Amino acid sequence: xxxxxxxxxxxxxxxxxxxxxxxxxxxxxxxxxxxxxxxxxxxxxxxxxxxxxxxxxxxxxxxxxxxxxxxxxxxxxxxxxxxxxxxxxxxxxxxxxxxxxxxxxxxxxxxxxxxxxxxxxxxxxxxxxxxxxxxxxxxxxxxxxxxxxxxxxxxxxxxxxxxxxxxxxxxxxxxxxxxxxxxxxxxxxxxxxxxxxxxxxxxxxxxxxxxxxxxxxxxxxxxxxxxxxxxxxxxxxxxxxxxxxxxxxxxxxxxxxxxxxxxxxxxxxxxxxxxxxxxxxxxxxxxxxxxxxxxxxxxxxxxxxxxxxxxxxxxxxxxxxxxxxxxxxxxxxxxxxxxxxxxxxxxxxxxxxxxxxxxxxxxxxxxxxxxxxxxxxxxxxxxxxxxxxxxxxxxxxxxxxxxxxxxxxxxxxxxxxxxxxxxxxxxxxxxxxxxxxxxxxxxxxxxxxxxxxxxxxxxxxxxxxxxx
Numbered sequence: 001x002x003x004x005x006x007x008x009x010x011x012x013x014x015x016x017x018x019x020x021x022x023x024x025x026x027x028x029x030x031x032x033x034x035x036x037x038x039x040x041x042x043x044x045x046x047x048x049x050x051x052x053x054x055x056x057x058x059x060x061x062x063x064x065x066x067x068x069x070x071x072x073x074x075x076x077x078x079x080x081x082x083x084x085x086x087x088x089x090x091x092x093x094x095x096x097x098x099x100x101x102x103x104x105x106x107x108x109x110x111x112x113x114x115x116x117x118x119x120x121x122x123x124x125x126x127x128x129x130x131x132x133x134x135x136x137x138x139x140x141x142x143x144x145x146x147x148x149x150x151x152x153x154x155x156x157x158x159x160x161x162x163x164x165x166x167x168x169x170x171x172x173x174x175x176x177x178x179x180x181x182x183x184x185x186x187x188x189x190x191x192x193x194x195x196x197x198x199x200x201x202x203x204x205x206x207x208x209x210x211x212x213x214x215x216x217x218x219x220x221x222x223x224x225x226x227x228x229x230x231x232x233x234x235x236x237x238x239x240x241x242x243x244x245x246x247x248x249x250x251x252x253x254x255x256x257x258x259x260x261x262x263x264x265x266x267x268x269x270x271x272x273x274x275x276x277x278x279x280x281x282x283x284x285x286x287x288x289x290x291x292x293x294x295x296x297x298x299x300x301x302x303x304x305x306x307x308x309x310x311x312x313x314x315x316x317x318x319x320x321x322x323x324x325x326x327x328x329x330x331x332x333x334x335x336x337x338x339x340x341x342x343x344x345x346x347x348x349x350x351x352x353x354x355x356x357x358x359x360x361x362x363x364x365x366x367x368x369x370x371x372x373x374x375x376x377x378x379x380x381x382x383x384x385x386x387x388x389x390x391x392x393x394x395x396x397x398x399x400x401x402x403x404x405x406x407x408x409x410x411x412x413x414x415x416x417x418x419x420x421x422x423x424x425x426x427x428x429x430x431x432x433x434x435x436x437x438x439x440x441x442x443x444x445x446x447x448x449x450x451x452x453x454x455x456x457x458x459x460x461x462x463x464x465x466x467x468x
Contacts, residue, residue, distance in 0.1 A: 136328040
């Protein structure tokens with residue numbers, strides 16, 4: 001028996017090859033098997049409990065969905081049109097389309113969504129807010145046909161909306177969000193994609209990108225994928241609910257068959273907070289005289305805010321940011337809506353379809369606005385806005401808030417009263433405004449802080465549509 005000597009560098013290379021082979025053929029298959037078993041266990045446990053079933057498309061592998069989208073006939077037609085318009089080679093345009101498909105298509109993992117994601121969303125939401133359900137049309141939600149495509153239509157108050165609604169809707173369905181480009185940063189992008197969200201470029205002027213996005217949304221809608229959209233297209237920068245943008249809604253409605261096997265049901269969702277985490281940043285966007293804030297400054301501001309909150313918690317002086325409340329309204333069936341109007345969206349001329357789509361968008365946003373919860377801070381902020389700069393005693397504040405609450409109740413607003421106690425609700429709202437120095441207290445008299453009038457208006461605007 002003879003010994004063979006090898007150079008150290010060759011031994012290292014052989015060891016790396018052996019480790020790579022073991023990883024490729026042993027470790028990774030074992031990890032995939034473990035993940036697959038856990039996903040199957042979660043689906044078996046939670047599947048029967050969900051009010052809206054998870055369609056096969058949501059559980060399909062991401063590469064399969066990308067290939068299906070890339071080889072779609074309409075995407076092929078859009079590629080040929082783009083190549084003819086731009087003069088680019090078809091292969092280069094096809095590569096662009098595939099890149100858009102990879103950018104858009106999510107990678108849903110049921111274990112991450114229902115175990116890790118739900119646990120994180122619940123923990124974060126409850127640690128920052130007193131989370132409450134304002135109103136839910138349980139009868140209407142229960143009457144949705146099981147095979148329907150459910151679309152949650154929401155107002156957009158904060159980036160925290162994603163966390164809050166996902167937490168509260170987890171017992172009903174696994175939501176697929178349309179998320180803006182702000183979230184396309186590592187490692188947040190990977191996590192969001194694995195939770196089933198798909199990324200959308202706002203106001204993209206690229207016709208090829210819009211064609212790929214349109215086909216993905218239509219495929220998802222036709223397959224019964226539960227989606228959650230913000231028709232406003234972005235966060236409200238002044239607190240008011242904005243007019244709807246019709247991009248995603250158009251994609252969903254355009255190919256809808258009123259006599260087809262699957263209905264599309266829109267569920268209005270109203271969201272409100274006693275404190276929006278990014279309120280001051282949003283108001284800067286609304287101010288034309290404010291200087292633009294770069295990413296670095298935004299990051300440092302967020303870190304500073306987190307450190308201040310951590311310091312207050314360590315000193316025992318930290319309080320949660322009040323109440324966060326969500327309402328689920330009466331569903332609207334697209335099949336019933338189109339039949340009542342006697343229209344088929346697939347055959348309408350473009351201008352007529354656009355007019356019907358605008359009417360549908362306004363109808364949905366009206367339903368959303370009707371169920372936005374009236375929370376303590378918004379109620380008291382409206383009182384101080386109506387009273388101007390005149391100081392008031394605490395009893396006067398309560399009397400004005402009681403009267404405002406009655407006016408809102410007559411307009412069927414969802415007024416959330418913590419503990420069912422209106423007196424306590426007004427105390428909570430007043431205390432939060434005083435703590436943030438939006439309202440000043442001097443010698444037992446309360447008055448709006450002129451330097452913070454824009455913040456006061458921001459919170460009052462969340463319920464101003466009830467008083468218009």
